Amino acid sequence: MIPTLGHVAVVVGLAATLFAAASFALGGRRADPDLVLLGRRAMYVAFALALVASGAMVVSLLTHDFSVQYVARNNATTTPPFYSFISLWAALEGSILFWTLLATGWAALVLYRFRHRAPLLMPWVGLALALGAAFFFAVMTWPGDPFTRTTPIAAEGNGPNALLQNHPFMGLHPPLLYLGYTGMAVPFAFGVAALITKRTDEEWLGIVRRWTLVPWIFLTAGIVAGAWWSYEVLGWGGYWAWDPVENAALLPWLTATAFIHSSMVAERRGTLRVWTHALVIATFTLTLVGTFLTRSGVVASVHSFTQSAIGPWFAAAVVLTLALALGLLVWRLPELGDTRPHGRPVSREAAFLFNNVLFLAVTFAVLFGTLYPLIVEATSGDRISVGAPWFNQVNAPIFVALLFLMGMGPALPWGGTSWRTVRERFALPLLAGVLAVPAAWLLGLRGWAPLATIGLAAFVVVVMGEEVVRGAGARARSRGENAGTAVVRLTTRNRRRYGGYLVHAGICVMAVAVAISATAGSDVTTTLAPGESARLGGYTVTYDRLVVERLASDARVTETRAELTLAGPQSGSLHPALRDYPNSSSLIATPAVRTALGEDLFVTLLAVDPARQTVSLHILVNPMVAWIWLGGAIVALGAVFAAWPDRRRTATVPVPVPAEA
Amino acid sequence: MGPMDRLISGPWRWLVVPVLVVPLGWVLFAGIGKDPREIPSPLIGKPLPAFSATTLDGAPFETDALAGRPALVNVWASWCAPCVEEHPLLLDAAARHGDALAMVGVIYQDSADNARGFLARYGDGGWPDLLDPSGSIAVELGVTGPPETFFVDATGVVRYRHVGPLTAEVLDEQLAALGLDR
Numbered sequence: 144m145i146p147t148l149g150h151v152a153v154v155v156g157l158a159a160t161l162f163a164a165a166s167f168a169l170g171g172r173r174a175d176p177d178l179v180l181l182g183r184r185a186m187y188v189a190f191a192l193a194l195v196a197s198g199a200m201v202v203s204l205l206t207h208d209f210s211v212q213y214v215a216r217n218n219a220t221t222t223p224p225f226y227s228f229i230s231l232w233a234a235l236e237g238s239i240l241f242w243t244l245l246a247t248g249w250a251a252l253v254l255y256r257f258r259h260r261a262p263l264l265m266p267w268v269g270l271a272l273a274l275g276a277a278f279f280f281a282v283m284t285w286p287g288d289p290f291t292r293t294t295p296i297a298a299e300g301n302g303p304n305a306l307l308q309n310h311p312f313m314g315l316h317p318p319l320l321y322l323g324y325t326g327m328a329v330p331f332a333f334g335v336a337a338l339i340t341k342r343t344d345e346e347w348l349g350i351v352r353r354w355t356l357v358p359w360i361f362l363t364a365g366i367v368a369g370a371w372w373s374y375e376v377l378g379w380g381g382y383w384a385w386d387p388v389e390n391a392a393l394l395p396w397l398t399a400t401a402f403i404h405s406s407m408v409a410e411r412r413g414t415l416r417v418w419t420h421a422l423v424i425a426t427f428t429l430t431l432v433g434t435f436l437t438r439s440g441v442v443a444s445v446h447s448f449t450q451s452a453i454g455p456w457f458a459a460a461v462v463l464t465l466a467l468a469l470g471l472l473v474w475r476l477p478e479l480g481d482t483r484p485h486g487r488p489v490s491r492e493a494a495f496l497f498n499n500v501l502f503l504a505v506t507f508a509v510l511f512g513t514l515y516p517l518i519v520e521a522t523s524g525d526r527i528s529v530g531a532p533w534f535n536q537v538n539a540p541i542f543v544a545l546l547f548l549m550g551m552g553p554a555l556p557w558g559g560t561s562w563r564t565v566r567e568r569f570a571l572p573l574l575a576g577v578l579a580v581p582a583a584w585l586l587g588l589r590g591w592a593p594l595a596t597i598g599l600a601a602f603v604v605v606v607m608g609e610e611v612v613r614g615a616g617a618r619a620r621s622r623g624e625n626a627g628t629a630v631v632r633l634t635t636r637n638r639r640r641y642g643g644y645l646v647h648a649g650i651c652v653m654a655v656a657v658a659i660s661a662t663a664g665s666d667v668t669t670t671l672a673p674g675e676s677a678r679l680g681g682y683t684v685t686y687d688r689l690v691v692e693r694l695a696s697d698a699r700v701t702e703t704r705a706e707l708t709l710a711g712p713q714s715g716s717l718h719p720a721l722r723d724y725p726n727s728s729s730l731i732a733t734p735a736v737r738t739a740l741g742e743d744l745f746v747t748l749l750a751v752d753p754a755r756q757t758v759s760l761h762i763l764v765n766p767m768v769a770w771i772w773l774g775g776a777i778v779a780l781g782a783v784f785a786a787w788p789d790r791r792r793t794a795t796v797p798v799p800v801p802a803e804a
Numbered sequence: 805m806g807p808m809d810r811l812i813s814g815p816w817r818w819l820v821v822p823v824l825v826v827p828l829g830w831v832l833f834a835g836i837g838k839d840p841r842e843i844p845s846p847l848i849g850k851p852l853p854a855f856s857a858t859t860l861d862g863a864p865f866e867t868d869a870l871a872g873r874p875a876l877v878n879v880w881a882s883w884c885a886p887c888v889e890e891h892p893l894l895l896d897a898a899a900r901h902g903d904a905l906a907m908v909g910v911i912y913q914d915s916a917d918n919a920r921g922f923l924a925r926y927g928d929g930g931w932p933d934l935l936d937p938s939g940s941i942a943v944e945l946g947v948t949g950p951p952e953t954f955f956v957d958a959t960g961v962v963r964y965r966h967v968g969p970l971t972a973e974v975l976d977e978q979l980a981a982l983g984l985d986r
Binding site: 298458461466 | 812813817818820821824825828829831832833834836881882886888889913914921925926949
């Protein structure tokens, strides 16, 4: 009954989105607000239907209704409710359903917020969003039906993917990432609408900047949370492996970040307009490529759990989206006017242009490395994979250069500047950067990339600090405010700018933490008998005993656990384990991680000899890893600060439109 | 008007679309349908590894018992949903071919009680089901997860490995290749 309800909701959802698309298209052509209103209401209905279908799936999972194939394959009677709930997005069909829910949610939100605004753009925005949602409903109606039934009904299900039922972070990382992915449809829709209506002026850019920043925050948080998840769960001691699916999330992030910067130039100086459009198109297309890579099983990855008939659907969607959007852009190319940036080489817009070139370079490098196995296979039939060392080598210099621009951009004025200003503004930061390098060297850091990163991070932070001090100082003098009030008023009156600074500061923290943790760590692999100890970097790890028992939360899972005692800068007990899930062919390692601000101690149980009771351990000291997560939090905080609605601006009266939603 | 402006407003600008779309589409479509992790079993063309085990009924079992006729080795578990799906096909094959086909089940990471419950519920075809508490048979066979089915010819050589639930087509085709007609 409940699964049937879900299936009906999906099919009706397809009809509703197609109806909405038709209404928007006709309403836009005839400039008929009644038709547009109809389309908008149909999209609200589509969102409600996606909610009903998702609810039906969650209920089926929680009640272990194994008549639904998805439930039988991804759930067991012993699965705890929390993991049953998050199984909504743990496998292919469910994640498409969840995706549809979020995509229609964004669409409904945007259409509602703009019900009285931008009346010329909105029909076409609605059309693009409705067609996108229709695609996902269609996938669920034909190749990826989440409510497919099976007979005979199994008494017990397969249980969730072992890797995905191992850590509560699975409840956080995919929804954040998906909110980011699906939200990028909004700027795309506005971009398409601007091209169709020839309203490629500043209106759409102003709207789209905030509507890119919000999904960007989710995407950023999702990527950082994913890195954290892989660090806590996968047990290899690292947090970023350039896995195709990590790259799939990074690619739209890179182009969206480039867009956030280029749109400032486009808005301020009226240049880089074609470029800005292209970035919006690229970002959305890359989210689709990412879904394709994740969900079609064409590249081997931790995440490629699935192989299914939806592959061709997504490939077709990518091709069609790119062809149509690019076609629109090319069509309007002659009217988009100035494509070449003015201004001198030492100006803010020049720094932003270089920034965009570098972001594009990283995007191409990552895209090429990710697709390279597919390219090789398409041309020669061989199967190869591109490893992390290649990505690190290619991208490290570009990231270092980006860090440099991060310091230059904010302190350079628009339109160019004099040599004197440059000298004044960069003397102190340059000094800080130059002094930071030998200081880091004396503290034991080696290698050009980490040293350059630290020097540049110091440079960037001092540049921004000087900017804030100068701005607040001027305010304090002219208005007689005290220093604290001046800083608060300065930053809250220009949220975009100072929120951006905070984002940059967070990126600096992350960059330094990554550079140090990647180069200054140490590790040892050892086999211990009970009572023996291993030493690493001031820590002593003593192996006490081996415990084999069934998990209290899920009796189907057997855990083999090494009980360790830790002494040194941190102390206490550690329990790295291997878990044997009945539906996984390999044992899943559960590392023991001790996190501190200075360094983490990370222990993975590699193997166990039950006869002799010995254990093989991989022990790592990972410095500064906690600062990666903290830096990520600062980035998110800064972006929220920047995107926070300005009270003065929202107070303006919206243009009244006769049709009410 | 410079050459750049002529390019931007001229018909040649349309070339951008196919130049970007066609290669991307080609690369994406070329990868579809191939499993990047599919590694054909190294056992194919080689004799089935010899193992001895205890059946669910407590009788000893040696791989010698399979010699002299085509054999089907099915790896399954009671907790495996696709195993339920394919079980009627196995019952049907056993009934159809009788003694001409040797069949044996390998119980994968499961208890004897659960396995008996499965057979009581979904039907016991009468072929021996081997207990594999240490997982050593599964390791010998290189099993990645149930269900998996190995087709072995009358001389004891592994001819085919099927990962995932059997379909009637695969079963008929592979049994025919071993010389068993419908």
